[in-house]
Amino acid sequence: MLSALAPLLDAKAIVTDPADIDPWLHDWRGRFHGAAPAMLAPSSTAEVALIVKAAAAHRVPLVAQGGNTSMVGGATAPADGHALILSLRRMNRIRRLDADAGLAIAEAGVILADLDGAAQAQGWRFPLTLGARGTATIGGLVSTNAGGTQVLKFGTMRGLVAGVEAVLADGxxxxxxxxxxxxNRGYDLDQLFIGAEGTLAIVTAATLRLAPAIAARGTAWVGIDSPQAALRLLRRMQARTDAIESFEILPAESLDAAIAHLPDARAPLSGRHPWHLLIEATSPTTAGESPSALLERLLGDALADGALADATIAASEAQSAAFWLLRDSLSAAERALGPATQHDISIPVETMPDFMIEAAAACDARFPGTHASGFGHLGDGNVHFHVRAAPGTDPARWYAEDAPVVTRFVGDLVTEAxxxxxxxxxxxxxxxxxxERLSSPARMTALRAxxxxxxxxxxxxxGKLVTLARPPGAP
Amino acid sequence: MLSALAPLLDAKAIVTDPADIDPWLHDWRGRFHGAAPAMLAPSSTAEVALIVKAAAAHRVPLVAQGGNTSMVGGATAPADGHALILSLRRMNRIRRLDADAGLAIAEAGVILADLDGAAQAQGWRFPLTLGARGTATIGGLVSTNAGGTQVLKFGTMRGLVAGVEAVLADGxxxxxxxxxxxxNRGYDLDQLFIGAEGTLAIVTAATLRLAPAIAARGTAWVGIDSPQAALRLLRRMQARTDAIESFEILPAESLDAAIAHLPDARAPLSGRHPWHLLIEATSPTTAGESPSALLERLLGDALADGALADATIAASEAQSAAFWLLRDSLSAAERALGPATQHDISIPVETMPDFMIEAAAACDARFPGTHASGFGHLGDGNVHFHVRAAPGTDPARWYAEDAPVVTRFVGDLVTEAxxxxxxxxxxxxxxxxxxERLSSPARMTALRAxxxxxxxxxxxxxGKLVTLARPPGAP
Structure with a gap:
C-alpha cells in the first residue's frame, strides 16, 4: 500500500521512522498504547481521498488523528499494529474567514486556539473552548462533538458546524x-459525521459559525444553599437576559480543596456556604449596561428575594481570573487528595440538582469509605462526578479492581436517570x-447498521465506538 | 396482516372503509394520488411497534402520514396500492409541558397550533410557524425538518428538537x-431521523424546545435599493441586537401584485422603491426599550447613514397585520398573474442577493417571454423563486412541457451556486x-447505504427521497 501511494503523495506524507511515529502511538494521559508501521500525513483533501482509496483496496485500517487529546483512547491505533495512523495535522489552513457572514472554513488540522485567534483578529471569536485548546484540532473537535465551558449559550460543536467536508470509506x-x-435534501450527512469519531468518514474540513468578539465581561461568585436553588437562580436569570455564558457549580468541599491546593488562593466570599457558583456574562459591545452591572442588578434582586445567600462581582480582570483559577484547579485539587474515578456524565438539566445529591449518597452507601461529589456545568446538565477512594486505599488496587466496579455503578445510576x-x-x-451494556437493543442495532x-x-x-463483530479476546 | 393485527390493536386502529381512507390518498394540492387497501391509526407507540413488526413480517410497506400537508408528495401512498397508510393523527397527546425547563414532549399527531397554544398558556411559545400550522403535525414537522418564517432567529425544526422517539424498521x-x-454516545440517531421523511423510522414523539412568549412586537416596512443593501442592513442590525425574528424581502413588482390582488390594500411607503423589506423584532418582556423603539432607532441610524431609502414603523397591531397581509398574499397574488413554476431553494446567505439578480436575468434570457423573480427569507438564504410563463401561454402546455425544463434549469443554477x-x-x-441528478456520487452512495x-x-x-433500485418505469 505504501509503495503504491508513494508516487502519488508529497514527500512528507508518508512517515515510517519509528521515532517520528512513537509520540502519536500513545494517548496523552498514557493510558492507551498502540502500534503502527507508518503514519500518513496528507496535506490536502485529494491526498486523503487517495489514501482512503488505497486503504480500501488493501484492506488496511486507518486511525484518523488530530491533536491526539482524546480522553477515551479514540485516536490511539490498535495494539496489534494492523492499522496506520492518518494524521490530519498538516491540513492546517483556514481556507476562508468571512467577516461579513461570521463564518470560517477550517481544515481538519487547524488548532482550536489558532482558529479563535484568526477570528479575534477580525472582530469575531470561535465560541467553544476547552483545556486542550492549544492542541486539539477542528477535525477532532467535529468528530467528537466537543463541548467545553461555553455550551450553555452556544451549544456543542454540533451547533457550531454549518457544514462538513469528509472523505467516505470508498475514497x-x-x-x-x-x-x-x-x-432538506435527505439525510443530513454532516450531522451524522459530527461525533462519529472517525468511524464513518474522515472529516477533512468544516464550515464553522463564529460569534461576535467579547467587548465586556462580568464575573460573579455566589454562595447558595443547594443545587436546586442554583438551578432556580439560573432559570430566573435566563428569563431576564441571554448574556450568561457560564454557570458553574461546586460544593464547599471542592472549594476547600482548591484553596488548599493553590498557593495564595482565598475564598471569594467571607461566609461559609454549602454550594458555590461561578457565573459569567458577556457583551459584544461596550454600549448599554455592562455585564458586571447586569450581574450586580440581577443578583441583587435575587439576594433581596432570598434566592441566594451571598454574592460578589469581580472588580477587575485580575479578580475574575482568580475566580476562574479556583474553578479550573478543581480537577487537579481533587486528584491531589488521592485516587478517584472521574465520570463525564450528563442528565436532563431539570433533574441534575437532585441527581447530584442522591447519586453521591448512593455511591457513599454502596462503597463505604469512598466519597462522591460533583461539580461542573449545571446549566448543561453536565457534572464531573468524582468518586474518591477511601483514605489509605492502594492506588494500584483501586484502579485495577475497584474503579471498574464504581464506574459501572455510576453508569447504572446515570442510565436510570x-x-x-x-x-x-x-x-x-x-x-x-x-x-453496549447500557444501550437499548434498538440503539445498538441502529449504530451497527x-x-x-x-x-x-x-x-x-x-475497535472504536461500535464493533460489528468482536472475536473473543479482541481488543 | 390486518387479521393478525386486529386482535392486538384497539377498535379504531384499522380503517378499511374506502370512503374514510380516500381523503388521505391525495395530497392537499391535488397533484399526487395514491391507493391503499387500509389505513392504520394507532393510538400509542406500542401499537406503532406492533404494526411495524407485522409490516416487516408480511413485507407490507407503510406510508407514515400526519397532517398530509406535504409540498412534494411525501405522504402520498404509491398508486399501485401495495402499501398501507400509517396515520399518526390519533397519537395527539402532549405528554408533558415543563414550564421550568421550557420543554414539551409532544406525540407525532399533535397539531402545530395546538402545541403552540398549550405553550402560550404557560408563558412560552413554540417558535416555528408556517401556513399549515392548523393542520401540520409534530411528526411531519420533525420528519421534514420544517422551516417557516422564524428560522432567522430560532433555526429549523432540527434546532428545536431536543430528542426523538421513533419505531425502527424492525419494530x-x-x-x-x-x-x-x-x-456523545455515538451516531446521533435523533438528528438522522429529523428530515428523513419517514423512510428510516416512524417518529412517534419528540421533545421540543420552547421559547419565551412574546410580550412586545415591532414591525417595520423598509424601502431599499437592492438585495445587496438589504443584506448589509441585516448584518448591521444583527450586530446591534438579537431581537430580529423576521427579515423578508420582496421586489416592487411583487408588492404591486399584492396590492392589485388585495381589496383595500395600499403601499406602506409613499415613494417608489425597487425593493422592500418587512422586518419584525420581538421582546419577551415589556421592560426596557420596546421592539418598535428599537427598530425606530436602528433604522433611523441606518437612514441617516444612507443604508436604506425610507422606512415606517407599524403604529398599531392593525398596521402590523396589514404589513404581514401584503407579505402573506404574495404567493396567491403571483398565481393570479398566470401559470408559473415556484422553486423552494436556498443558497448561502452571503451570495443570495447576487443570485436573486443574476439567476432571474439568466432565466429571462434562457426562456424568452417568461419572467423570473424572487421573494422571501433573505436572512435564511431561502427565497421563493418564481418563473412566470409568457403572457398567453396555455397553462396545460406550461405545466406539462415547459415547467419541467424550467425547473431543471433553476436546479442547475442553484447547484452551481x-x-x-x-x-x-x-x-x-x-x-x-x-x-439524484444534481447530487454528488458520494452523497447518493451514502444516502442509499x-x-x-x-x-x-x-x-x-x-419511493420517497431515495430508492435503492428502480425498476424501469417504476413510479
Missing amino acids: SIHDGLSALKKD GGSISAEHGIGQMKRDEL IKAALDPLGILNP | SIHDGLSALKKD GGSISAEHGIGQMKRDEL IKAALDPLGILNP
Whole structure:
C-alpha cells in the first residue's frame, strides 16, 4: 500500500521512522498504547481521498488523528499494529474567514486556539473552548462533538458546524461546506459525521459559525444553599437576559480543596456556604449596561428575594481570573487528595440538582469509605462526578479492581436517570463496552447498521465506538 | 396482516372503509394520488411497534402520514396500492409541558397550533410557524425538518428538537426523548431521523424546545435599493441586537401584485422603491426599550447613514397585520398573474442577493417571454423563486412541457451556486429524480447505504427521497 501511494503523495506524507511515529502511538494521559508501521500525513483533501482509496483496496485500517487529546483512547491505533495512523495535522489552513457572514472554513488540522485567534483578529471569536485548546484540532473537535465551558449559550460543536467536508470509506469526497441555513435534501450527512469519531468518514474540513468578539465581561461568585436553588437562580436569570455564558457549580468541599491546593488562593466570599457558583456574562459591545452591572442588578434582586445567600462581582480582570483559577484547579485539587474515578456524565438539566445529591449518597452507601461529589456545568446538565477512594486505599488496587466496579455503578445510576455516560468525551475504546451494556437493543442495532453501511470493509478507526463483530479476546 | 393485527390493536386502529381512507390518498394540492387497501391509526407507540413488526413480517410497506400537508408528495401512498397508510393523527397527546425547563414532549399527531397554544398558556411559545400550522403535525414537522418564517432567529425544526422517539424498521423502539444538552454516545440517531421523511423510522414523539412568549412586537416596512443593501442592513442590525425574528424581502413588482390582488390594500411607503423589506423584532418582556423603539432607532441610524431609502414603523397591531397581509398574499397574488413554476431553494446567505439578480436575468434570457423573480427569507438564504410563463401561454402546455425544463434549469443554477433544490419542503416523490441528478456520487452512495441499512426490507415510505433500485418505469 505504501509503495503504491508513494508516487502519488508529497514527500512528507508518508512517515515510517519509528521515532517520528512513537509520540502519536500513545494517548496523552498514557493510558492507551498502540502500534503502527507508518503514519500518513496528507496535506490536502485529494491526498486523503487517495489514501482512503488505497486503504480500501488493501484492506488496511486507518486511525484518523488530530491533536491526539482524546480522553477515551479514540485516536490511539490498535495494539496489534494492523492499522496506520492518518494524521490530519498538516491540513492546517483556514481556507476562508468571512467577516461579513461570521463564518470560517477550517481544515481538519487547524488548532482550536489558532482558529479563535484568526477570528479575534477580525472582530469575531470561535465560541467553544476547552483545556486542550492549544492542541486539539477542528477535525477532532467535529468528530467528537466537543463541548467545553461555553455550551450553555452556544451549544456543542454540533451547533457550531454549518457544514462538513469528509472523505467516505470508498475514497469519494462529500462536500457539505456550503453554509445553507435551510437544506432538506435527505439525510443530513454532516450531522451524522459530527461525533462519529472517525468511524464513518474522515472529516477533512468544516464550515464553522463564529460569534461576535467579547467587548465586556462580568464575573460573579455566589454562595447558595443547594443545587436546586442554583438551578432556580439560573432559570430566573435566563428569563431576564441571554448574556450568561457560564454557570458553574461546586460544593464547599471542592472549594476547600482548591484553596488548599493553590498557593495564595482565598475564598471569594467571607461566609461559609454549602454550594458555590461561578457565573459569567458577556457583551459584544461596550454600549448599554455592562455585564458586571447586569450581574450586580440581577443578583441583587435575587439576594433581596432570598434566592441566594451571598454574592460578589469581580472588580477587575485580575479578580475574575482568580475566580476562574479556583474553578479550573478543581480537577487537579481533587486528584491531589488521592485516587478517584472521574465520570463525564450528563442528565436532563431539570433533574441534575437532585441527581447530584442522591447519586453521591448512593455511591457513599454502596462503597463505604469512598466519597462522591460533583461539580461542573449545571446549566448543561453536565457534572464531573468524582468518586474518591477511601483514605489509605492502594492506588494500584483501586484502579485495577475497584474503579471498574464504581464506574459501572455510576453508569447504572446515570442510565436510570435518563442520562448519558458520555457527555462530551465520546466513546472511543474506553467506553465501548459500557455503551453496549447500557444501550437499548434498538440503539445498538441502529449504530451497527450505520457503521456497516458506511464502512463495509471496517477500515475506519477499528475497535472504536461500535464493533460489528468482536472475536473473543479482541481488543 | 390486518387479521393478525386486529386482535392486538384497539377498535379504531384499522380503517378499511374506502370512503374514510380516500381523503388521505391525495395530497392537499391535488397533484399526487395514491391507493391503499387500509389505513392504520394507532393510538400509542406500542401499537406503532406492533404494526411495524407485522409490516416487516408480511413485507407490507407503510406510508407514515400526519397532517398530509406535504409540498412534494411525501405522504402520498404509491398508486399501485401495495402499501398501507400509517396515520399518526390519533397519537395527539402532549405528554408533558415543563414550564421550568421550557420543554414539551409532544406525540407525532399533535397539531402545530395546538402545541403552540398549550405553550402560550404557560408563558412560552413554540417558535416555528408556517401556513399549515392548523393542520401540520409534530411528526411531519420533525420528519421534514420544517422551516417557516422564524428560522432567522430560532433555526429549523432540527434546532428545536431536543430528542426523538421513533419505531425502527424492525419494530424496536428508540427512546431519545431525554433532553440532554450534551450526549456523545455515538451516531446521533435523533438528528438522522429529523428530515428523513419517514423512510428510516416512524417518529412517534419528540421533545421540543420552547421559547419565551412574546410580550412586545415591532414591525417595520423598509424601502431599499437592492438585495445587496438589504443584506448589509441585516448584518448591521444583527450586530446591534438579537431581537430580529423576521427579515423578508420582496421586489416592487411583487408588492404591486399584492396590492392589485388585495381589496383595500395600499403601499406602506409613499415613494417608489425597487425593493422592500418587512422586518419584525420581538421582546419577551415589556421592560426596557420596546421592539418598535428599537427598530425606530436602528433604522433611523441606518437612514441617516444612507443604508436604506425610507422606512415606517407599524403604529398599531392593525398596521402590523396589514404589513404581514401584503407579505402573506404574495404567493396567491403571483398565481393570479398566470401559470408559473415556484422553486423552494436556498443558497448561502452571503451570495443570495447576487443570485436573486443574476439567476432571474439568466432565466429571462434562457426562456424568452417568461419572467423570473424572487421573494422571501433573505436572512435564511431561502427565497421563493418564481418563473412566470409568457403572457398567453396555455397553462396545460406550461405545466406539462415547459415547467419541467424550467425547473431543471433553476436546479442547475442553484447547484452551481452551492445551494439546495429543497430548502424546506423536502424531497418526497416530486424532487427525487432531481436530487439524484444534481447530487454528488458520494452523497447518493451514502444516502442509499443508510436507507438500506436501516430499512433493509424497504417497508418505510417506499419511493420517497431515495430508492435503492428502480425498476424501469417504476413510479
